[in-house]
Amino acid sequence: MEFDTKAIHGGLAKDEKGDVKMPIYVSSTFLVKDLEKPMETGYVYSRLNNPTREALEKRLAMLENGKFGLTFASGMAAETCLAMSLLKAGDHVVAFDDLYGGTKDLFNNIMKKNFEVELTYVDAREPENVKEAIKSNTKLVWLETPTNPLMKICDIKAISSIARRHGVLTVVDNTFLSPYFQRPLECGADIVIHSTTKYINGHSDSIGGAVIVSDENVYKKIKFTRDETGSAMSPFDSFLVLRGLETLPVRMEKHQQNAKSVVEYLKDNEHVEEVYYPGIKDHPQIDVIKRQMTGYGGTLSFLMEGKRNEINKFLTSLKIFSFAVSLGGTESLVENPAYMTHFHLSTKEREKIGIKDGLIRMSVGLEDPKDMIADLEQAFTAAFSGR
Ligand SMILES: *Cc1c(COP(=O)(O)O)cnc(C)c1O
Numbered sequence: 561m562e563f564d565t566k567a568i569h570g571g572l573a574k575d576e577k578g579d580v581k582m583p584i585y586v587s588s589t590f591l592v593k594d595l596e597k598p599m600e601t602g603y604v605y606s607r608l609n610n611p612t613r614e615a616l617e618k619r620l621a622m623l624e625n626g627k628f629g630l631t632f633a634s635g636m637a638a639e640t641c642l643a644m645s646l647l648k649a650g651d652h653v654v655a656f657d658d659l660y661g662g663t664k665d666l667f668n669n670i671m672k673k674n675f676e677v678e679l680t681y682v683d684a685r686e687p688e689n690v691k692e693a694i695k696s697n698t699k700l701v702w703l704e705t706p707t708n709p710l711m712k713i714c715d716i717k718a719i720s721s722i723a724r725r726h727g728v729l730t731v732v733d734n735t736f737l738s739p740y741f742q743r744p745l746e747c748g749a750d751i752v753i754h755s756t757t758k759y760i761n762g763h764s765d766s767i768g769g770a771v772i773v774s775d776e777n778v779y780k781k782i783k784f785t786r787d788e789t790g791s792a793m794s795p796f797d798s799f800l801v802l803r804g805l806e807t808l809p810v811r812m813e814k815h816q817q818n819a820k821s822v823v824e825y826l827k828d829n830e831h832v833e834e835v836y837y838p839g840i841k842d843h844p845q846i847d848v849i850k851r852q853m854t855g856y857g858g859t860l861s862f863l864m865e866g867k868r869n870e871i872n873k874f875l876t877s878l879k880i881f882s883f884a885v886s887l888g889g890t891e892s893l894v895e896n897p898a899y900m901t902h903f904h905l906s907t908k909e910r911e912k913i914g915i916k917d918g919l920i921r922m923s924v925g926l927e928d929p930k931d932m933i934a935d936l937e938q939a940f941t942a943a944f945s946g947r
Contacts, residue, residue, distance in 0.1 A: 563623065563740065567805050567806055570622040570623065570805075571615040571622065571802070581803075582612055582802050583611075583612065584796055588605065588606045590605070606795065608787045612795040612802070613631055616629070619802065619805060620805075623740075623808075624745055625739075626745045627775075628774070629770060630770065630771045630779070630792075631769065631798060632791050632793055633793055633794070633797075635735065635758075635769035637791040638753050642782060643677070646729065648677075651678070651699045652695050653677060653678070653679050653701075653702055654698055654700070656705075656714060657682060657684070657912075657913055659702070659707065659733075660733065661897075661901045663702070684712075685712055685714055687715055687719050691722045694723070700728065701728055701731065702733075703719065703733070703749075709861045710919075711836040711859075713849055715848045716744050716852055717851070729751060732744035733752075733753050734754055735888075737853060739752075740812040741856070744852075745773075750774075750778065751773050756770050757888070758887050759888035760804065760805060760888075761801045761888075768801055812857070815926065816839075816857060817929075819856065819860055819924040820839060820856075822932055826860075829940065831865050831940050831944065832864055833863045834862065838856040858888070859888070859923050861897075862920055863918050863919050870943045871917065871943070874920075874939045874943035875939075877938065878939045880932055881939075882894070886923070889925060891927070892922070892927060892932055894920055895920070896917075897915050898915055898916065
């Protein structure tokens with residue numbers, strides 16, 4: 561089955577009633593038919609297994625070309641379960657230094673402080689840096705590519721083969737591109753994670769997360785933690801994400817097409833110092849991009865000039881773009897990482913990875929790019945009208 565077909569048919573089991581869509585199974589508990597075989601139907605209690613959730617998990621596994629999928633109440637719940645399943649006190653993790661803010665918080669303030677998990681952040685754009693950081697107690701290499709918000713790329717194949725040689729598992733957060741543009745398991749990664757909140761669901765109306773793996777033992781460990789911590793996705797959210805996935809291919813194509821139009825506008829704008837987007841001309845990592853990605857996605861960042869009040873005026877003057885965190889929905893969004901998503905990092909940490917005050921992250925939605933560009937133009941004019 562090809563990708564677009566899997567996005568619509570993957571995971572559906574046609575039952576005798578002939579539903580064309582997956583119903584929402586709301587039941588918390590299921591009938592046992594025989595004391596001798598209490599698990600016969602596969603369904604006992606919805607915290608553990610639920611038909612709607614399972615349909616989504618199968619579809620996600622098919623789209624990522626993995627064997628097993630698991631879904632969670634949020635992307636952070638997925639990451640927490642993964643960390644709790646595969647790490648214990650004294651273990652070590654090598655992580656890309658430019659990760660999602662919540663992921664850094666989980667590692668720095670929970671896994672490290674409460675569970676004594678050691679951590680080394682490296683600039684994973686250079687696979688050698690990962691290699692040098694691996695120690696005898698390293699259990700995971702944790703990557704995101706492209707990173708949030710600076711769109712740095714790392715070579716999944718090169719890094720996962722280094723990790724494998726040391727018996728270390730490679731985790732890739734694939735939220736920014738979705739399996740439509742990048743499939744980390746095919747590049748050699750062991751575990752893929754998603755915030756389904758973003759492109760996978762695609763409509764900014766559900767919070768969720770997913771883990772996709774091919775190794776049955778790893779799957780069982782994570783499923784056990786999820787079942788016993790009770791962090792699975794609800795049947796209703798599972799239904800929403802199943803529906804969202806049907807249009808993933810068409811949405812991703814259009815997000816990308818619109819992002820390219822916005823990038824063209826931004827790179828010629830006098831108030832914009834730099835644009836960060838994997839599809840930018842002469843990207844320094846073009847070789848890796850060509851090898852592991854089939855597209856660039858719809859999220860980008862740019863560095864605008866100006867004082868804090870001018871940046872604030874720009875953000876609050878926008879009308880088509882909503883000034884809000886998150887990404888991957890049909891509507892366009894903008895946010896300021898330094899004061900919002902990455903505010904919990906120290907100024908020094910932000911400077912080290914390059915998150916300046918004027919950095920704006922943008923999720924390019926599905927509106928007409930002419931309206932987006934006109935909106936940006938009027939907001940820039942409003943921002944700098946006081947000069
Ligand atoms: C949003 C996001 C997460 C966290 O997901 P939630 O659904 O908000 O819990 C993790 N990683 C990346 C890259 C994200 O963008």
